[in-house]
Amino acid sequence: MNVPASVPNWSVPDVFEPDGTEELPPELTSNADSSPASLTVESPGGSKQRDLGNGAAVSGSGPTAGGVERRVGKGSGAAKSTGTATAGNRTDVEPADLSTLLSVAVEAVGGSERDGQTAMAEAVDNAIASGEHLAVQAGTGTGKSLAYLVPAIRHAVTAHTTVVVSTATIALQRQLVDRDLPRLADALADSLGRRPTFAILKGRRNYLCLNRIHGNAPDEPDEGALFDAFAASSLEREVRRVHDWASDTETGDRDELVPGVSERAWRQVSVTGNECLGAHRCPVGSDCFAEQARNEAGRADIVVTNHALLAIDALDDRPVLPEHDMVVVDEAHDLVDRVTTAAGGELSGNAIKQAARKCGRAVEEEIADRLNEAGEGLEFVLGETEPGRLGEPSRQLAAALSGLRDAAAACVNALGPEQREDVESGSARKLALAPTQEIQDTAIRLLDAFEEPEQDRRDVIWISAENNRPPSLKVAPLGVGGLLRERLFGQRTTVLTSATLALGGSFDTLASQWGLPPQREARPATDTATAQEPTSDESEPSWVGLDVGSPFDYPRSGILYVARHLPKPGRDGLPDAYLDELTELVTAAGGRTLGLFSSMRAARQASEQLRERLSTPVLCQGEDSTSQLVDSFAKDPATSLFGTLSLWQGVDVPGQSLQLVVMDRIPFPRPDDPLASARQQAISARGGNGFITVAGTHAALLLAQGAGRLLRSAGDRGVIAILDPRLSTARYGGFLRASLPPFWNTESPDVVRGALRRLDEAAG
Ligand code: SF4
Numbered sequence: 173m174n175v176p177a178s179v180p181n182w183s184v185p186d187v188f189e190p191d192g193t194e195e196l197p198p199e200l201t202s203n204a205d206s207s208p209a210s211l212t213v214e215s216p217g218g219s220k221q222r223d224l225g226n227g228a229a230v231s232g233s234g235p236t237a238g239g240v241e242r243r244v245g246k247g248s249g250a251a252k253s254t255g256t257a258t259a260g261n262r263t264d265v266e267p268a269d270l271s272t273l274l275s276v277a278v279e280a281v282g283g284s285e286r287d288g289q290t291a292m293a294e295a296v297d298n299a300i301a302s303g304e305h306l307a308v309q310a311g312t313g314t315g316k317s318l319a320y321l322v323p324a325i326r327h328a329v330t331a332h333t334t335v336v337v338s339t340a341t342i343a344l345q346r347q348l349v350d351r352d353l354p355r356l357a358d359a360l361a362d363s364l365g366r367r368p369t370f371a372i373l374k375g376r377r378n379y380l381c382l383n384r385i386h387g388n389a390p391d392e393p394d395e396g397a398l399f400d401a402f403a404a405s406s407l408e409r410e411v412r413r414v415h416d417w418a419s420d421t422e423t424g425d426r427d428e429l430v431p432g433v434s435e436r437a438w439r440q441v442s443v444t445g446n447e448c449l450g451a452h453r454c455p456v457g458s459d460c461f462a463e464q465a466r467n468e469a470g471r472a473d474i475v476v477t478n479h480a481l482l483a484i485d486a487l488d489d490r491p492v493l494p495e496h497d498m499v500v501v502d503e504a505h506d507l508v509d510r511v512t513t514a515a516g517g518e519l520s521g522n523a524i525k526q527a528a529r530k531c532g533r534a535v536e537e538e539i540a541d542r543l544n545e546a547g548e549g550l551e552f553v554l555g556e557t558e559p560g561r562l563g564e565p566s567r568q569l570a571a572a573l574s575g576l577r578d579a580a581a582a583c584v585n586a587l588g589p590e591q592r593e594d595v596e597s598g599s600a601r602k603l604a605l606a607p608t609q610e611i612q613d614t615a616i617r618l619l620d621a622f623e624e625p626e627q628d629r630r631d632v633i634w635i636s637a638e639n640n641r642p643p644s645l646k647v648a649p650l651g652v653g654g655l656l657r658e659r660l661f662g663q664r665t666t667v668l669t670s671a672t673l674a675l676g677g678s679f680d681t682l683a684s685q686w687g688l689p690p691q692r693e694a695r696p697a698t699d700t701a702t703a704q705e706p707t708s709d710e711s712e713p714s715w716v717g718l719d720v721g722s723p724f725d726y727p728r729s730g731i732l733y734v735a736r737h738l739p740k741p742g743r744d745g746l747p748d749a750y751l752d753e754l755t756e757l758v759t760a761a762g763g764r765t766l767g768l769f770s771s772m773r774a775a776r777q778a779s780e781q782l783r784e785r786l787s788t789p790v791l792c793q794g795e796d797s798t799s800q801l802v803d804s805f806a807k808d809p810a811t812s813l814f815g816t817l818s819l820w821q822g823v824d825v826p827g828q829s830l831q832l833v834v835m836d837r838i839p840f841p842r843p844d845d846p847l848a849s850a851r852q853q854a855i856s857a858r859g860g861n862g863f864i865t866v867a868g869t870h871a872a873l874l875l876a877q878g879a880g881r882l883l884r885s886a887g888d889r890g891v892i893a894i895l896d897p898r899l900s901t902a903r904y905g906g907f908l909r910a911s912l913p914p915f916w917n918t919e920s921p922d923v924v925r926g927a928l929r930r931l932d933e934a935a936g
Contacts, residue, residue, distance in 0.1 A: 267330055268363040270297050274322050280359030281352075283315060288720035292319035295718050296667055300327045300498060305666045305715035307504070307683065309673040311722025311913065312880060316669055317352050319720075320500045321474070325360060325368045327498065328473035334496040336475050338482040340506035342427065343822070345372065348476050371465070371472035372425075373493065375481050376445045379462040380424035383454050384441050385415060389599035390533055392439045392526075410437035424461025445484075445492065446606035455595050470494040479507055483514035486659035497664050504668035505873050508685045511652045512847070517614040518636075520644035521551025524576065527611055528583075530604035534597070535586035543608070546572070546579040554635055554643040561634045561846040563626045570622065573615050580612035618647055627857060634846035648847055650854060653687030661688065661713040671722075672876040676907040679717035681869050688715050722913065724883050732879075732915035733893045733924040736900040741837040745777050750895050753921070754778060754834060755785045757893055758812055760925040761832040762932035763788035764890075766805070766823060767814035768835045768878045775814045778836070788812065793819060805829060809935065820878045828935040831890035832928060833882045838896045838908065839874040840867045868904055872911035879912050889931055891924055 267273070274293050278285050292308050299306040300323060310316035324335040339345045353370045361367040383389055410433040417429055418441075426438060451457030469475045475494060479501070485493040501507055524547030532540035550572045557569065565573070587605045590598075621631040630650050637643040649655070660666055668686070675681045680690045689712045738749050746754075758765045769775040772794065779792035789808070791801050793815025805813040806825045813819070820839070823830075841848035848870065852862035879892045892915060899905045900919060909917075918924055 267326055267365060270294065270323055270326060273326055273360055273363055274318070276363055277318055277322050277356055277359050278315075281318070281355055283318075286315060286723055288723060289315045289319045292316060292669075292718070292720045293323055295716070295720075296320050296500075297323040297326075299665055299667055299716070300324075303665050305661055305668070305688070305713055307668045307673055307679050307688075307715060307717045309671065309679075309717075309719045310669055311671050311720075311724065312884065313723045313886070314720055317348060317502070318356070320502070320667055320669060321348075321352060321356055322360070324498065324500060325356065325473055326364070329364050329366070329368055331497070333498070334470075334472060334475055334494050335498045335500065336477060336482070336493055336496045337500045337502060338477050338479050340479050340503035340510060341822070342478075344503060345476055345478060346427075353474060353476070368473045369471065370474040370476065371468040372476045373465055373469040373481065374425070374478065375484070375492075376448055376462045377442050378426050379460075379465060380414070380418055380421065380426070380441055381443045381448070382418070382424075382456040382459055382461070383449060383595070383599060384443065385418045386456060388455065388595045389443075389603060390530075390596075392436070392603075407434075407437055407440075410434060411440050414438070414441045421461075423465070425465075443603070444606060446609070447603050449595070449598055449602055453590075453595075453598060466494070479503075479510035480514050482660075483511040486511075486655060487515060499660065499664055499666045501666060501668045503670055505670040505672050505682070505877070507656075507668070508652055508682075511656065512648050515652060515655065516646065516648035517610075517617060518644050518646050519550060519576070519611065519614050519618070521547045521554070521642060523547075523607065523644075524550065524611055527580075527604065527607040530600070531583045531587065531608055534600050534604045535583060539582050539586045543576075543579040543583050543611075546576040550576055550645070551642065554645060557635055557643075559635045559637040559643060560844060561632065561850060565622050570619070573619050573622075577612060577615035577619060580608050580615060583608045584612055614647065618645065621647065627854075632847050632850040636846075646846075650850060651685070651687075653685055655687070657687030657713060661686075661715075671880055672873055672911070674717070674719055675869055675872045675876075675911045677910045681865065683715065683717070685869075688713060691715070691717050724886070724913075726883070726913040727916045729883055729889050730913070730915040731891045731924060731927055732909075732912065732917050733891055733921075734897065734900045734917075734919050735893065735895045735921065736897045736919040737921070738895055738897050740898060741896050746774050746781075746836060750836060751778065751781050751785075753895055755782060756921070756925060757832060757834060757891075757928065758782065758786060758788070760928035760932065761891075762928075762935070763808075763810035763812050764829055764831040764932070764935075765812035766819065766825075766830055766833045766881055767812060768820050768833065768881075769814060769816050770835075770837050770839050772816050774836055775816050779814045782812070782814075786812075790814060798822070820874055820881075823881050824884055825881070826884035826888055830881065830884075830888075831931050831935070832893060833878060833890070834893045834895065835875070835878055836895050838871050838894070838898055839878075840871045864904055864907060868907055872908050875908055876911050876913075879915075883913075891928055893924065 268276070270293060271290075274290065275285065278289075288310060292310055292314065295306055295308055296319065298304075308316075310319065321337070324337070327333070328335045337348065339348065349370070349372045357368050357370065381389075414429065414433060414437065418424070421428060426432070426442070448454070448462070449457075451460055451463045454460065457463060472494075475496070477493065481492060482499070482501070485491055525544055528540050528544035528547060531543060553566070553568045553572045557566065562569075584605065587601055587608070591601075593601070617631065618633060621629050621633060631647050632650055633645070633647050635643050636646050673679055673682055678691075683689070683691065735753055738753060739747055741747070741750070754767070767775065767778060769778065775792055776794075779790050782790050788810040789812070791805060791811060791813045793801065793813075795801065796804075798815070798818055801813055801815075802819075802823055802825065805811050806827075806829050809829045811829070813823075843849065848866050852866040854862070855865050856862035875894075882888065882890045882892055892912075899908060
């Protein structure tokens with residue numbers, strides 16, 4: 173992706189017109205139709221004209237800009253559609269071709285055709301036909317969900333198969349199931365010969381368990397409620413509310429319970445896949461919500477799920493998703509993190525003691541007590557050990573783990589295999605067996621990993637003590653590329669898409685984390701944690717990368733400002749110079765600022781300081797629910813909102829309430845982050861650039877996601893301000909900047925403040 177050094181041949185904008193002393197800013201008019209006087213500017217290289225055509229760019233070439241259309245389906249009030257899948261009625265009608273279907277679909281959602289969307293739909297169709305995997309970067313406004321759903325639906329209907337669409341966030345899952353798919357199903361029915369069907373499928377824990385509601389299984393032991401009368405009564409109230417809801421709900425889906433209930437209350441009324449009795453044994457199996465969702469998914473053309481379930485389906489020998497021959501991974505930039513979490517394990521004193529209490533209901537007291545003591549032993553050792561990554565375990569830790577493994581094994585043996593028992597005993601046995609088996613498996617995994625020298629391990633082990641929680645022992649795979657290559661790409665055609673996939677202008681960095689080979693022969697392989705696995709045999713999955721750009725005209729709509737004159741960020745909070753800079757920027761913008769900070773500490777410090785200095789309101793994450801804060805921010809243009817990670821990816825505020833995005837520092841992972849540091853070292857040990865491959869990739873993804881908050885609709889204009897000067901001065905700065913959309917660049921505080929003031933005045 174290219175960041176233009178200057179913007180030739182632009183028109184001097186009305187609201188953004190600089191005075192004679194300023195470096196020329198881009199056209200940031202609030203009305204794209206305004207016709208300001210025209211001015212031609214030479215770029216440093218002497219070329220005069222930028223060329224932003226509408227054609228799609230294959231792999232690594234810069235994004236394209238073109239006419240911006242209304243985003244697909246915006247504002248639809250389509251009805252809830254979970255459960256729309258009906259028995260797989262197949263059609264004998266020859267379905268219309270892709271371009272006809274796409275036109276029908278676009279017209280139905282009130283949009284107009286876009287080149288990037290068409291290019292993406294054709295590429296997805298080609299991937300289906302050729303079996304070659306596809307990675308496609310599609311910027312905001314492309315209408316990418318339509319671009320993959322239309323060919324996926326056509327394929328499912330014509331090949332009598334199911335396509336799985338996986339998302340990272342609930343927000344996108346809802347958009348697909350509540351808005352995009354119902355509209356598409358209606359619009360495409362005639363052209364396909366029948367109405368396509370779709371369903372949503374989540375992990376079993378997300379559905380109400382009727383067996384528990386009917387009182388056939390014991391309650392979860394809850395330590396908080398055991399000693400605290402207030403906690404006990406609030407838990408009781410929540411569980412009672414779920415019971416009332418159980419008789420009304422048609423899906424049993426936790427996300428439909430409004431307001432929601434706490435995690436500990438939900439645990440009382442749900443089970444994991446391993447805790448479930450099995451529909452054949454369960455007395456209410458025929459009415460089970462999770463089973464209904466599975467059955468419905470099995471009959472649907474499109475099944476929407478999340479990355480966690482996709483990962484479990486890949487990891488587990490028992491499939492949890494219905495038979496399918498194609499997967500679309502949307503929000504694919506999050507895939508590696510989600511799969512890493514799903515493939516990880518954790519041991520904590522509390523979880524072990526809970527499992528022991530469950531075992532106490534089904535096995536001899538002495539055996540359950542042994543597990544409880546082993547949990548206390550591990551808890552003590554973890555409390556005595558410094559949090560962080562573990563190379564060699566201490567003698568005490570190794571002994572505590574061996575004791576735990578044996579105590580868990582004794583419980584598992586005592587619980588025994590499935591028997592001819594009554595439902596209550598069977599439920600109690602299952603509820604005890606599932607967590608105890610997991611404890612045993614995790615203890616064995618850890619002990620096995622400790623047997624190997626650290627540099628040869630495929631697992632990273634660390635003690636975590638985040639947010640003042642009691643310490644726990646965690647394990648996660650060093651890389652998930654091998655798993656994905658074998659269990660995802662090796663099984664079915666996969667399309668990966670996101671607004672951010674080409675980091676530093678290339679797909680290869682993320683591709684190597686997914687276990688895919690480099691795209692082009694000429695390009696040296698990007699060495700990652702997964703590169704230790706062989707990648708050059710004939711069985712390598714082949715794939716294509718495609719960047720369809722964005723209909724947004726980035727260089728004319730946004731400025732990337734790097735505060736090069738500021739000092740490097742330090743460890744002791746935000747320096748005064750940062751707070752001064754922030755104050756001036758927010759003042760010039762008249763509020764309208766989303767502050768994305770690398771820590772909550774920095775976000776709070778900035779909020780407190782700026783409230784004293786500014787006349788406009790500042791909200792800080794944590795002061796209310798995030799959705800409420802974003803709502804208040806969107807409603808009042810003078811208001812600014814400061815926060816950390818969840819705001820980097822989750823804010824969608826089009827219009828004049830958001831014209832400035834400030835980031836305090838390049839969001840590298842913490843140097844003591846156990847997984848990131850282990851991955852970095854593994855790559856460096858093999859001669860690769862561990863810092864860029866791991867820390868650089870992490871930062872590039874977050875920077876691009878954060879910058880993506882600025883332009884959300886065609887008329888949006890504004891500034892991305894990075895206070896960290898290393899984006900300009902450090903060697904890796906070029907890689908990071910090339911991962912961002914091609915905004916117009918400046919390092920001049922005067923230019924950027926002038927631009928913000930003009931935007932503020934224009935907004936009124
Ligand atoms: S089948 Fe499993 S999840 Fe469904 S009601 Fe029975 S125990 Fe609960």
